[in-house]
Amino acid sequence: MRQTWRWFGPKDLASIDDVIQTGAAGIVSALHHLPNGVVWSAEEVATRHAEIGARKDGTASGLTWDVVESLPVSEDIKKQKGDWRAHIENYKISLRHIAESGLEVVCYNFMPVLDWTRTNLRWDLPNGGSCMRFDINDFAAFDIHVLGRHGAGADYSNAIADEAGRRFSAMDDGQKKTLTRNVTMGLPGSSDSMSLDDVRGHLAEYDGISRDRLRANFVDFLEAVVPTAEDLGVRLCCHPDDPPFSLLGLPRVMSSEDDYRFILQAVDSAANGMTLCTGSLGVRPDNDLPGMMERLGDKVHFLHLRNVRRDSGDIMGSFFESEHLGGDVDMVAVIAAVVREERRRRKAGRADHTIPMRPDHGQDILDDLGRRSQPGYPTIGRMKGLAELRGVINVLEHAQLGLN
Template sequence: MRQTWRWFGPKDLCSIDDITQAGAVGVVSALHHVPNGVVWTSEEIARRHTEIATRKDGTASGLTWDVVESLPVSEDIKKQKNAWRDHVANYKVSLQNLADSGIEVICYNFMPVLDWTRTDLRWGVPNGGSCMRFDINDFAAFDIHVLERPGAGASYTNAIADEAGRRFAEMDDGARKQLTRNVTMGLPGSTESMTLDDVRAHLDEYGAISRERLRANFVDFLEEVVPVAEKLGLRLCCHPDDPPFALLGLPRVMSTEEDYRYILEAVESPANGMTLCSGSLGARPDNDLPGMMERLGDKVHFLHLRNVKRDSDDIIGSFYEAEHLAGDTDMVALIAAIIREERKRKATGRKDHTIPMRPDHGQDILDDLGRRSQPGYPTIGRMKGLAELRGVITALEHAKLGLS
């Protein structure tokens, strides 16, 4: 695996110097300041390459921009409304410009309205650190009582709806505003966030969209951009839904192994692949992460290695971001499956036999607690995660003790 690190640009509290010291060799980044649907120009892309390649003192960092995360798919494209055709055309131009700069792997997602969603961005854990958490009861309180989505109560069990009502009644105005900020925070690193009215407007435009319709819109998008990506030698990889179940009455279509099979088979191409995020997919108890890597591994172009701990075995439930080796996913078994896939690729001559990975998310510990960095992306917590993952990889690849 090629060990990479997510960087949100010059405003990121984790600097390029920090990344080199953490031991990563590549960077995962995006042009977060460019609005969704707008072309990524060659000039802006070149500027980001230079920023990644340069330390504070002007010397070479030795780091390269390995993966784009994310080249956003606009809401208009997902809904197939308004300027969606223009946005698809702009997406193709951005792909060309990225390919011209030497980048090959591009991550994106197809989640409607909300990207990754958490109800608490700094939830306390027993060791004194903090992490991100999704609590289904708090989310229901937001959906039913803050957003006041029509018919929202019917989306939850009676027990969840009742608990949501109790919690909402106990919240003061500050707590309700904080919950709203947490849920509507938007894309990681993005300058775009949504107000309640923005969310309501998007929901109105989506209407009662079916799972089949959203899937069809996704396939339409892929049929447009995948041939371009294949011609350019790019590998597109869709990130799973986070969390991996329906929210706000809208379907989500990249939550399970079956979801991935459908999309990968609908537009068959080496350019159409997946980002295997063990944290997002691991929030569902019916997702077998090592098995998914074994069965779909030839289509995995990018890896997010993180872990979550579920409160229950309910498909739709609560969870928090655990330490990388301490959650419900068997990380050692997953890494073993990844190594086997890499060896298989190398034996067949695939040039992409080394899969880029990054230690995704992390708990805020030590000095992280005072930095207030991008939620989910503490420097020390991620460095600890990378060290743990690197240890597992080293042991499994050891000539005498590892996988045969």
């Protein structure tokens, strides 16, 4: 596995100099300052390469931009409304500029409206650290009582709806505002000033778009862009839904192994692959992560390795982001499956036999607690996770264990 690190650009609190000290070999980044749907120019792509390649003092960093995460799919494309056809053409032009710069792996997602959802961005841990948490009861309190979405109560069990009502009744205005801010952090263009009417407007855009319709739109998108990716030697890899179940009445189409199998078979190409995110997929107890790596590993182009601890065995339940080796996902078994897949690729002579991975998310510990970094992306917590994962990888790749 090639060990990489997600970097959000020059404004990231973790500098390129910091990343060097983590031991990561490559960078996962994107042009986050550009609006969704516009062309990534060759000049903008080159600038990001240069920023990654230099230390603060101007000397070479030794790091390379290895994975694009992400080249966003616009909401217009997902809904097939507005300028969606022009956005697809822009997407293909961006892929060309990305490929011409030497990049081969492009991660993206097809989540409607919400890129990710948590109810607490800094949940206190017993050890004094903090992490991100999704609480289904708090989310239901937001959905049913704060947002007031029509018919929301029917989307939850009676027990959850009742508990949501009790929690809402106990909230003061500040707590309601904080919950709203946390939930809407995953909305495009979200900020502390986003109104509830803004949220309702986003949701209204999906009125009449069923899960089957969204899935069909996804296939249309892939049929349009995958041939371009094939010609360019680019491997597209879709990130799963986070969390992997429907929220706010929105359809989800990338939450399970069956979802991935459908999409990978619908447009069968080496350029159409998956990002195996053990954290997102691990939220559902019915997702077998080591088995998914074994069965779909041929199309896994990128790995997000993080862990979660579930509160229950419910498909739609609460969870928090645990230590990388300390959650409900059997991370050692997942990594062992990756090592076996890389061995198969080497024997087959595949040029992409080494799969890029990054330590996804992390707990805020030590100096992270005062930095207030991008939620889920503390420097020390991720470095700890990378060190733990690196130890497992080194052991499983050891020749004497017979996995190579």
